[in-house]
Amino acid sequence: MSSRETILQRLRNRTGGELTVPECDFSVLVRDDWSTKERIERFEKMIESVHGEVHHCTEDMWMERLAEVLNTRGARNLLIPKQHEIGQSLRTAGRNDLPELLIYDEPIESWQSHLFNEVDASITSTRGGIAETGSLILWPNEDEPRLMSLVPPVHIAVLRASELYTTFHEAMKAQNWAAGMPTNALLISGPSKTADIEQTLAYGVHGPKELIVLIIE
Amino acid sequence: MSETAEHTGHHIDVKEFHPRAQAAIHDPKIRKNFRSAMDGLMSKRKTAFEGWDLETLRDLGANVRLRALANLPDLLEQLEKKLIENGIRVHWAVDGDEACRIVRDICKARDAKTVIKGKSMVSEEMELNHYLEEQGIEALESDLGEYIVQLADETPSHIIMPAIHKNTGEISQLLHEKTGTDLSNDVEYLTASARLQLREKFMNADVGVSGVNFAVAETGTLCLVENEGNGRMTTTVPKCHIAVTGIEKVVPSMEDVSALLALLTRSATGQHITTYFNMISGPRKAEELDGPEEVHLVLVDNGRSSIYQDDELLDTLRCIRCGACMNHCPVYTRVGGHAYGTTYPGPIGKILMPHLIGLDEGRHLPSASSLCGACGEVCPVKIPIPDLLVRLRQESVDGDKLHPAKVRGHGAKRSSMEAMIWKGWAWMHASPGIYRFGTGAASKFRALQPSKAGAWTDYRTPPKLAAKTLHQRMKERGQ
Amino acid sequence: MVDPIKVYPAKPAKVYFYGTCLVDMFYPDAGIAGVELLEREGIEVLFPQNQTCCGQPAYTSGYHDEARSVARAQLDLFPGDWPIVVPSGSCGGMMRKHYPDLFKDTTDEVKAAEVAGRVWELTDFLLNVCHIKLEDLGEPTTVAMHTSCSARREMGVAEVGPKLLGQLKNVNLVEQIRPEECCGFGGTFAVRHPEISSAMVSEKVDALVDTGTRQFVTTDCGCLMNIAGYAEKNQKPVEGQHILSFLWSRTQGKGGSSHE
Numbered sequence: 001m002s003s004r005e006t007i008l009q010r011l012r013n014r015t016g017g018e019l020t021v022p023e024c025d026f027s028v029l030v031r032d033d034w035s036t037k038e039r040i041e042r043f044e045k046m047i048e049s050v051h052g053e054v055h056h057c058t059e060d061m062w063m064e065r066l067a068e069v070l071n072t073r074g075a076r077n078l079l080i081p082k083q084h085e086i087g088q089s090l091r092t093a094g095r096n097d098l099p100e101l102l103i104y105d106e107p108i109e110s111w112q113s114h115l116f117n118e119v120d121a122s123i124t125s126t127r128g129g130i131a132e133t134g135s136l137i138l139w140p141n142e143d144e145p146r147l148m149s150l151v152p153p154v155h156i157a158v159l160r161a162s163e164l165y166t167t168f169h170e171a172m173k174a175q176n177w178a179a180g181m182p183t184n185a186l187l188i189s190g191p192s193k194t195a196d197i198e199q200t201l202a203y204g205v206h207g208p209k210e211l212i213v214l215i216i217e
Numbered sequence: 218m219s220e221t222a223e224h225t226g227h228h229i230d231v232k233e234f235h236p237r238a239q240a241a242i243h244d245p246k247i248r249k250n251f252r253s254a255m256d257g258l259m260s261k262r263k264t265a266f267e268g269w270d271l272e273t274l275r276d277l278g279a280n281v282r283l284r285a286l287a288n289l290p291d292l293l294e295q296l297e298k299k300l301i302e303n304g305i306r307v308h309w310a311v312d313g314d315e316a317c318r319i320v321r322d323i324c325k326a327r328d329a330k331t332v333i334k335g336k337s338m339v340s341e342e343m344e345l346n347h348y349l350e351e352q353g354i355e356a357l358e359s360d361l362g363e364y365i366v367q368l369a370d371e372t373p374s375h376i377i378m379p380a381i382h383k384n385t386g387e388i389s390q391l392l393h394e395k396t397g398t399d400l401s402n403d404v405e406y407l408t409a410s411a412r413l414q415l416r417e418k419f420m421n422a423d424v425g426v427s428g429v430n431f432a433v434a435e436t437g438t439l440c441l442v443e444n445e446g447n448g449r450m451t452t453t454v455p456k457c458h459i460a461v462t463g464i465e466k467v468v469p470s471m472e473d474v475s476a477l478l479a480l481l482t483r484s485a486t487g488q489h490i491t492t493y494f495n496m497i498s499g500p501r502k503a504e505e506l507d508g509p510e511e512v513h514l515v516l517v518d519n520g521r522s523s524i525y526q527d528d529e530l531l532d533t534l535r536c537i538r539c540g541a542c543m544n545h546c547p548v549y550t551r552v553g554g555h556a557y558g559t560t561y562p563g564p565i566g567k568i569l570m571p572h573l574i575g576l577d578e579g580r581h582l583p584s585a586s587s588l589c590g591a592c593g594e595v596c597p598v599k600i601p602i603p604d605l606l607v608r609l610r611q612e613s614v615d616g617d618k619l620h621p622a623k624v625r626g627h628g629a630k631r632s633s634m635e636a637m638i639w640k641g642w643a644w645m646h647a648s649p650g651i652y653r654f655g656t657g658a659a660s661k662f663r664a665l666q667p668s669k670a671g672a673w674t675d676y677r678t679p680p681k682l683a684a685k686t687l688h689q690r691m692k693e694r695g696q
Numbered sequence: 697m698v699d700p701i702k703v704y705p706a707k708p709a710k711v712y713f714y715g716t717c718l719v720d721m722f723y724p725d726a727g728i729a730g731v732e733l734l735e736r737e738g739i740e741v742l743f744p745q746n747q748t749c750c751g752q753p754a755y756t757s758g759y760h761d762e763a764r765s766v767a768r769a770q771l772d773l774f775p776g777d778w779p780i781v782v783p784s785g786s787c788g789g790m791m792r793k794h795y796p797d798l799f800k801d802t803t804d805e806v807k808a809a810e811v812a813g814r815v816w817e818l819t820d821f822l823l824n825v826c827h828i829k830l831e832d833l834g835e836p837t838t839v840a841m842h843t844s845c846s847a848r849r850e851m852g853v854a855e856v857g858p859k860l861l862g863q864l865k866n867v868n869l870v871e872q873i874r875p876e877e878c879c880g881f882g883g884t885f886a887v888r889h890p891e892i893s894s895a896m897v898s899e900k901v902d903a904l905v906d907t908g909t910r911q912f913v914t915t916d917c918g919c920l921m922n923i924a925g926y927a928e929k930n931q932k933p934v935e936g937q938h939i940l941s942f943l944w945s946r947t948q949g950k951g952g953s954s955h956e
Contacts, residue, residue, distance in 0.1 A: 003518075004309035007464060010522040011290040016531070019287035022280040028273040029476060046489060108454075108507040112420055133490040145506040146453045150446055168490075169475040177471045181436045183303075183502060184453070187494035192446035194408060195486075196362035196378060198385045199254055202408035205361055206415065207446025207493070235889075242895045256874075547878045551895045585889055587882025587896070588756055590849035604797075610758030617760035619801060630758075639754050643762035646717075647769040649746035656721050672890035676897070677925030680722045687715045687724035691731070691743040 029169040031132065039131035039164040040215060046134025050190030051203055052211045062214050063090065066156065067097040069212055070121060075099050079115075079122035079152060083143040086125055086158055104145050115147060121154035128163035129213075130171055135189040136213065137171060139182045146184050155208040157188070161217040234581040237556040247382060247553045254381050258544040261487025262595070278480045279599040282535035285468045289525065292434045292467045293516065299437030303499040305512045313343035316517045320345060320426065320459055321352050323513055327457055329354060329423030333415075335441070335451035336360040337428030338376055338538060339461045339517055342560045342573065345426070356426070359415050359447040361408065368395045374554030376561060377485050377540040382553050415447070425451035425509065429462035430537070431477060432514070435470040439514065441495040442481060444488075449495050458497075458509040464516050465525075465534040477537055480597035485539040520572045527623060529608055533568050535598040540565075542592035542602060548585055557582070564592035568605040576613050577626030583609035584630075656686050702852065704824045705779060710740040711821070712773070712780045712814075716787040717749040718917035719938075726917065726938030730783045730818050733944055737826040744773035752790040755798065757884050764798055771795075771807050774814065779825070781818045783940055785847025785915050786883075788817040793850050819915060819939060820853040823860055832864035834946040838909040840870050841939070842900070842923060844916035845878050857915060857939055864946050872903035881922040897926045904934050913939040 001009075034042065044054045055065050070078060077100040081087035090101060102119060124144045127137040136157050140146040149155050165171035168187070172178075177185075192207030203209050241247045266274075285292060297307045310316035316339075324332065332354055334340065346367070349356040358367040362379035366372065369391055373379030380388065385402050392398045398410040427448055431440040439460050441448045452458045468474060482488045501508035524530050543549040543563025554562035559570040559582070567586060571579040583606045592602040611617050614636070615628035622628060645651050659666075663682035670679050685693075711734060719727040731741045747770060755763035770791075774780050782788040792815040799808035822828045841857050848854040854876070861869045880886065880896025887893075900923055904912050910933055914920050917938060924936040 002309070003311045003315060006311055007309055007516070007518045007522055008290050008293065010518075011293070011464075011525055015526045016528045019283075019528075019531075021287040022283050024277060024280045024284055024473070024476075026277065026472060026476060028270055028277055029479065050488075050492070104506060106506065112454075116416055116420060135490055135494075142502075142504045142506055145508075146449070147507045150449050150453065167475075168478065169472065172471050172475055178435055181438050181471075181496060181498040183497070183499040183505065183508060185438075185496040185498070186449075187490065188492065189490045189494075190492045192444070193492055194361045194445050196360070196365065196380055196445075197388050197404045197407055198250075198383075199257060199378075199381075200385070200404040202404050205408050205412055205445045205447070206359070206419075206450055235891075238889070239891045242891050248895075547880070547896050548889075548892055551892055583758075584885070585892065587845070587878045587880060587885045587893070589845035589878035589882065591845070591876070591878065594849055607756055607758070610756065611760050612758070614758040616758040616762075619764075620760075636759070639757065639759040639762045643754060643759075643765045646748040646751070646766040649748055649769065652748040653745070656717075659721065672887045673925075674929075675890055676894035676929060677922065678928040680718075680921040680925065682721055683724045685724065687720040687727040688745060688747075690724050690728060691713075691715075692745065694731075696731075696741060696743040 026169065029167060031166045034131060034166050036161055036164065039166060040161055040217070042131040043129055043134050043164055046132070047190060047211070047213060050134065051193065052134065052190045052213060054213045054215060057214045057216050059216060062158070062216055063093055063095060065214060066123065067095065069156065070099055071097065073121070073154060075120040075154065077102050077118070077120055079104055079119050079148055081124065081144045084125050086123060104148055108145070108147060115151050119152045121156060122148045122152040123156040123158065124149050126157050126159045126163070127175065128165055128171060129159045130168050130187070131164050132167045133189055135168070135187040138186040138188060140184050140186070141182065149186070149188060150207045153204060153208055154210045154212065155191070156212045156214060158214050158216060161215050232578065232581060234556060234558060234585065237558060238552040238585070241552040241556045246384070248551065250382055250384060251550050251553050254378070255544050255550045258486060262484060262541060262544070265483035265487040265489060274480060275597055275599050277476050278597045279535065281468065281473045281476050282537070282598045285473065286465065286525070286531060286534055288469070289465070289467070292469060293464060295434040296432055296437065296467050299434060300514060303437040305437065305499060305514055308513060308515045310515055310517045310519070312519045313517065316343045316461060316515050316519070317345055317348040319515050320461070321349065321354070323457065323459055324349070324354050324424055327423060329457070331418070331422045332356040332424045332426055333418055333422035333451055333455060334358050334363070335425065335427035335448040336363055336443070337426065337461055338560065339428055339463055340426060341373065342519060343461070343517070357418055357422070359418065359451055360445060361411055364411060364415065365391065368392070372555070374562065375540060375543060376538055382555065419450045419454045422455045424457045424459060425455040426459045426461065427451050429460050429466055429514070430481070431474045432462060432467045433471055433474060434467055436498060438471070438496050438498045440474055441497070442478070442491050443495065444492040446493060449493055452495065452497055453508055456509055457511040457513070459513045459515060461515045461517060464518050464521050481537050481539050484541040484595065484597040523625070524572050530572070530605065530624070532600050533572070533605060535600050536565055536569070537598060539597055541595045541597065545591040545595045547587065547589060547591065564602045568602055568609065571609055571624055571626070575626030576609065576624045577629035580613045580626070580630040583613060653688055657689060660684060660686050660689070707825055707827070708739065708778055710742055710776070710778045712778050713741045713743045714747055714780050714782045714787070714791070715743070716782060716784045716917070718921070719783055722921065723917045723938055726783055726941045729938070729940040729944035730781070732948070733822055733828070733940060734781070734826070737822070737828060739826070742776070742778065747773055750787040750790045752787060753883055755790065755794060760798065767795060767798055768804060771804060771811055774811055778814070779821065780811065780815045781821045782815060783818045783938065784917060785817050785844045785851045785853060786918055788815055789846040789850030791815040817847060817851045817853050817915070819856045819860060820851065823856050828860070830860065830863040830943060830947050832866045832946050834864070834866055836866040836868070837911070838868045838870055839942070840872050840904050840907050840909050840912040842879060842904070842912055842914040842919055843875070844914060844919045847915040848876060853915070857913070860939070860943060861913070867946065870907040870909050872907050874903060879919045879923050881918045883918065886922060894926070897922050901927050901930070901932050901934065905932055910934055912936045913942045915939055
């Protein structure tokens with residue numbers, strides 16, 4: 001008998017007999033419907049409490065703010081999506097206050113070392129955010145691959161205020177995650193951190209040292 | 218040589234709990250490190266649940282876990298089916314050795330020489346690192362705490378904070394000796410050095426091995442909770458990702474996950490959520506530019522299906538590995554994680570390990586508790602840990618004819634001397650006349666009370682017999 | 697799975713008093729104080745002379761057959777429908793919470809559950825059933841309180857002691873750090889793991905001493921003999937007594953019937 005069958009058979013022929021299935025009432029996870037303003041405030045408070053940085057932007061001026069953010073950090077380049085409108089607008093803006101724009105359009109194998117060692121910052125879109133915990137929802141894809149939000153020391157995420165959910169429970173329901181998930185999905189709540197050395201917080205242990213959120217209101 | 222025999226691992230003798238505990242108690246550094254860390258974690262947890270109806274949330278957590286366990290075989294099959302549809306390969310292992318061999322075979326098939334690991338307690342259970350090293354495959358931990366512990370050739374002393382027993386000075390010294398970093402008490406510098414060292418390793422590793430916090434049957438999704446990003450690196454950068462998990466980790470849907478996640482991180486470290494919640498539902502698709510080509514899940518039984526047989530013991534399998542029980546345990550706080558000599562220390566270790574290693578080898582574990590109940594009070598899925606400790610105490614002495622013991626190695630702690638003492642005690646206390654005579658006589662001759670009473674009086678004065686018992690005084694009052 | 701919500705009974709005419717073996721042999725004054733407080737509230741106290749021990753020491757040591765035989769001898773002591781009051785959270789917890797489990801699948805199952813449902817920790821009973829009002833006759837003093845783990849977690853009475861002490865106008869209740877942490881008694885734990893137990897009790901004693909008070913009260917005689925015994929042996933300046941002794945000594949001579 002295979003190990004699979006051995007295990008499943010032991011579970012199915014349980015000596016204690018059939019187990020009762022309890023009811024699960026998820027209403028404790030449901031929050032009152034916060035206003036957009038409340039959601040933004042909560043999101044900002046939560047993500048700042050874990051060392052994230054929030055910039056309030058409009059459709060008109062987010063690129064200007066982005067340029068400031070990058071320039072104050074002396075970023076030499078910025079990794080952008082190729083197809084997404086964020087990438088499109090940046091490429092066609094013709095701004096001279098932005099650093100070199102890089103596109104992740106080759107398999108990682110061909111430029112891993114460059115990505116790990118030479119890229120200073122990245123910008124990605126989000127599939128919304130979660131106010132209660134100060135989290136960003138990312139579904140990486142071929143346009144915005146998984147490592148874009150992980151490897152560069154600065155990760156900038158664009159979040160539309162209208163796409164802020166109150167809770168994870170709400171977001172997951174509203175976006176119907178049950179219907180199917182992408183190969184990789186993420187909740188990101190702050191920059192990479194550790195407290196493994198005597199409970200002292202340190203940022204950027206493996207992933208970005210900084211997480212910057214541009215909220216488009 | 219049989220394959221099992223190749224796997225020697227490096228066992229710590231669980232039976233040596235007493236001397237290790239004693240040594241820890243007399244080590245001021247251990248006492249201070251754990252006391253301050255646990256105090257911090259307890260207060261953070263308290264704050265994190267402010268504004269929540271915590272009891273209702275814990276009820277939900279318990280019910281979500283119980284529901285999943287009630288449907289466990291069906292859910293495992295559903296999970297397997299969905300994962301295969303998603304392109305993830307599924308393996309089943311009855312024990313740690315088989316799980317190790319599965320990992321090895323995957324590595325060998327890819328001609329892999331180096332494995333980078335994300336934090337996984339199941340892999341500690343399997344003693345995977347030592348096994349792989351014996352097979353000529355380098356296995357390197359990437360979680361900073363695990364990395365430190367591995368460099369020191371130690372085991373984790375806490376399931377969430379593996380290196381909690383070390384202070385900054387010791388870690389600096391260790392990194393200096395093993396990796397050549399400068400001596401420094403600057404945690405940021407030490408962390409940055411580890412980042413550089415490990416980034417090299419991530420880029421060059423052939424295989425990434427991780428654990429799983431929740432496996433979702435409905436969507437075929439493996440969920441990982443972490444702060445550092447090493448888990449994401451491990452599951453994204455190498456061309457092959459192997460996830461190992463206990464069979465109890467499966468839940469029906471993402472909705473279940475939303476409840477457990479709300480409890481897990483707040484209970485563990487007082488965080489509302491961790492930095493990364495990583496949900497993996499498949500290998501890299503043709504059009505994708507990164508991610509592993511292969512993803513495997515190894516479902517490990519290793520004693521769990523035995524626990525599953527019994528209605529009471531089953532509750533052990535609800536655990537979501539938050540570590541809150543150890544953070545709040547007055548015994549763990551005093552002796553630290555290494556004293557237990559087990560993969561899982563603290564209260565959860567005391568109720569889980571006897572099933573993994575047998576109650577004969579683990580017979581000292583259930584008694585090392587004052588049954589204060591702090592663990593059960595904070596458990597996010599309401600595991601009645603103190604009741605399970607009592608159950609295992611009963612099992613270790615075969616103490617209940619009505620409910621015969623079942624755990625492997627039961628009865629190992631029974632001594633005929635102790636059994637006789639309890640028999641005599643029961644005879645006296647089940648016979649009121651004899652009890653009154655005995656206690657009355659003790660009071661009458663209390664001047665003869667010995668001033669020493671074994672271990673009690675090593676640290677305390679003995680309690681003093683009263684001149685008259687309450688029985689006598691109530692009788693005098695006509696009651 | 698969810699603990700049943702406590703439903704306090706109306707104040708009864710009589711109660712059964714279950715003294716516990718530690719009170720019986722070592723701290724009968726605490727028992728008498730409990731009886732006096734109940735009687736002053738106008739309650740007749742019934743003391744079954746055939747009571748011995750609730751069975752807990754054997755139960756927590758894993759000797760459930762022995763625990764059951766001792767516990768069975770207690771089940772017949774309370775034939776009337778009166779509440780059973782216990783001056784201990786630990787023995788109360790054994791009877792209230794564990795008797796139903798211990799007698800499950802036996803012929804005594806129904807009786808055990810019935811008895812368990814009538815068990816009350818005595819201070820809880822005084823506060824929430826008798827609605828006791830204490831008048832403090834003592835000199836101003838300071839005291840700390842240690843609520844036993846079983847009183848706190850099994851009987852759910854963590855708030856009770858401080859509320860009762862709060863009624864005493866000349867008593868200043870101070871709180872030690874980590875009030876909810878175990879003192880390290882744990883019954884046979886104290887002798888099976890003496891080093892761990894003593895590490896726990898030494899910190900508890902330090903916490904009490906650090907409050908600046910010289911005295912503490914507690915709900916349970918196990919904690920009392922552990923904490924006070926450690927303090928005495930190690931010459932730490934803090935003494936303890938059962939909370940019932942303290943409450944009675946602060947208020948005695950006042951009100952209702954008093955027995956000579």
